[in-house]
Amino acid sequence: MSEKLSRRDFIKLAGTGIAVTSAITGCGPASRYTTREPYTKMPEYNYNGKSTYYATTCRECPAGCGIVVRTMQGRAIKVEGNPIHPVNLGKTCARGQASLHGLYNPDRIQEPGTRTRGDSALTAIDWEAAIQIVSDALTSDPNSLVFLSGLANDHVYDLAVELCASIGAPKPIRFSAFELFESQATLRQATKTVFGSTNPLYFDLANSDVTYSFGAGFLETWQNPVANTRGFSKFRRGSDKRGYLVVFEPRMSQTAMKADEWIPVAPGTEGLVASAIGKLVAEAKLGSAPVAFKSVNIEEASTLSGVSVETLERLATIFANAQAPLAIPPATASGAPNGLGSVISTLNLNVLVNNLGKPGGLYLSPDAAIPAMDSSATYKDLQDLVGKINAGKVKTLFVHGLNPVFEFPASLGFEASLANVETIVSFSTYADETSSIADVVLPDHSALESFGYQRVKTNTLVPILSGAQPVVAPFYNTMSTVDLLLVAGAKAGGKAILPYKDEVEFIQAKIEPLMEAADGYFNGADLPTYWASFQQFGGWWQNSNSSTAPVSAGSLDVAPQISTELSIGEGELFLHTYLSPILAEAGANKPWLQEVPDPATTVMWNTWLEINPKTAEEMNLANDEVVKVITEAGEIEVSVLVYKAIRPDVVAIPFGQGHKNYGRYASNRGANPADLFGSTVNEAGDLVYSSQKVKIEKTGKKYPLSRMEGYTKLERDLGEH
């Protein structure tokens, strides 16, 4: 310090400086210069910083799970399960979570438009013109009108049924890749044969102690995987005794990974194995087997299926000694030439151990909450439809909630047949393979912007009608298809006029009879009150169990007609195609789902061919090598993934990718194994796809798959370290 400025003075000076600086800069609030920008458009019932929650129904698959969507200032930000909804009790699957990516998808169709066939761009039209187009279609020859519908849009389908019936058009056709890959028609027919009922079967996995699944991926896509997963966790941990699960399928699926035993049976022999176990169980319990199982030759079954006689006997003993045994029918294997016989054999196994209507056994789901629960079309019906189109009998085709050009296998010839249709009207929310060739595209609101309802058909012991309501105001210039059909019908006049003012009035008319239904979760004195509760709770359901015990229609006394044909096509390997548990038929346009690793292989963003290491070695194939998979129907190119948990005579490809035109995330990514399917149908009218034989050729190319984990090292076995 100099003599002129003492230390004390310096500190004083510095203190004053700090005080002055703070006084000058610290005057007034820091937010002094801000301006406040209110939203230019903000929905009602929103407060700054507070979320609004809406109960609605997930429409990513037809299961009808209840969801609660959290919204913030008019934007949906999170999907969770609806905790009081009986089918999913607050849980969702990855697809439900990703439904936000449907709402915010950049490839949504934002306005109505028309195009000249073959052009890619749409010319925008206004809704007046759109209504005129639909109205003209409704006034033309009703016999030449066909309405194609998906499975997750019950209220649109119901209205279409009414409209078509009123104007004398043929009944709308419902289908989806779900139907195809789960071979639901086969299960329906088998249920009818074995139990004489058209109601869906309920498999009480939760209370069973030994469950044998013959290839249904019930933890992945089969029926309602969310409800099945809950049942499964109860099966494992719900009681003192841990449930024992055995899965019979040629390729280890996610469900089989969770099983105590995976029995890699030869494709198409699932029914034979079920019958063999049935025979052994019957002999152990009753002394002699009933007619249905009597003719089974255990040695032959063992040779064909590749399961040793000892294993069959051991499994039969476990099943026979179980307190609550349950056999779940095949899904993939139903799509085999002998599919119907296989499903009947599995159901017979349940009849044999008499678990009908008992805890851990089989039940028949009750009738739907509101009537007219139509079953979907079979593949045979689709073939008839294509025949009709090719004969020039269809002038107008309406498509809603379905992407037939992608979901129907190429061998059906649907896309080619469309040249014979004068006008294709698509109500699709997204640009997809069908809406990109449609002449008129009249986009519906996305699922989270829509009213609606969905009957819960599977995994339920009570009648449930899931309710849907918009959680956000529509983002784009879209229009509810129900409103559009009603307005166009009114404009067309005559029989096309339906007695509803708009979509909400239509839905209210449908749910009105439930107002006074006995034992409802809620009732209403008047329709507006009831309607408010219906929106608030996310649907209506009955409180108490109203399922019934299935009654055997004597199928044990009938010798089964199991076709001995185990495969179709030429080739050295079986092709096992399964619905991707993550993408399923329409999830590929959602990046969240593309990013989710496949549970079995951890592959993302692509299609792969699973092949056993032994077969790969014989064919001199390595990971990431691109091969050509060939059938009579077609060929695709996919990267190889050496996968230990598959039979050496089987290769597997998931279905879900291979879109040609489904937005930026899905287009030209992977391959579509449905291109390899032939056109044979089984006895129940389902496509035979699971016993398809294929040839594999090397291409010399390589395309690396993106995976979460490294490749399986061939030098060590599973479980070794």
Added chain:
Amino acid sequence: MQKVLDLIKNPSFKIAILVFVLVAFSAGLVGIYFTQIPPEQPILFPHNRHVNLQIQCLYCHSGAWKQASAGLPTEQKCWACHGQLKKYFDPVVPVSEWPIELQKLNDYAVNNKPIKWVPVYQVPDFVHFNHRPHVAKGVACETCHGDMSKKTVATLEQTVNMGWCIDCHTKKSANDPVLQAKLLDCGTCHY
């Protein structure tokens, strides 16, 4: 060096230094003053006209009874009424002939531009003011904001400082020691 010292000792130089310091200080004060006056509102909104048409405060500032901030109405809300006023929306009256403030509103609403309103009542960042309990307790809007039926744009009617808050909290809870303890607790506003 001696010259410099002589210059410093010169009285006129001392006066010049003093004048310079005073000018600089005044400029600083003026600067601070300017930081404290809010900019002009983007639309000179006539509160009086709207209030005299019997439109409730909560119709536009609907957050006041549910949340911390009273909120500003969306343009959608403005247009819901203004879009129906025949006087101006008759095609024979072109936009250019509308009152100037309505022309501005039209520009904002038609082009979907947000209106950048300037806040009038502000508290420092370390104070949390919440409208909701005040409205719930029945404090009338004009208690703090003045009689809006006589004002066009909102003006600051109170010196919004802690003394003002405490004063009112003390008066309102004079007969209730439990409530007073709550209302005068630091954590009520500073948290």
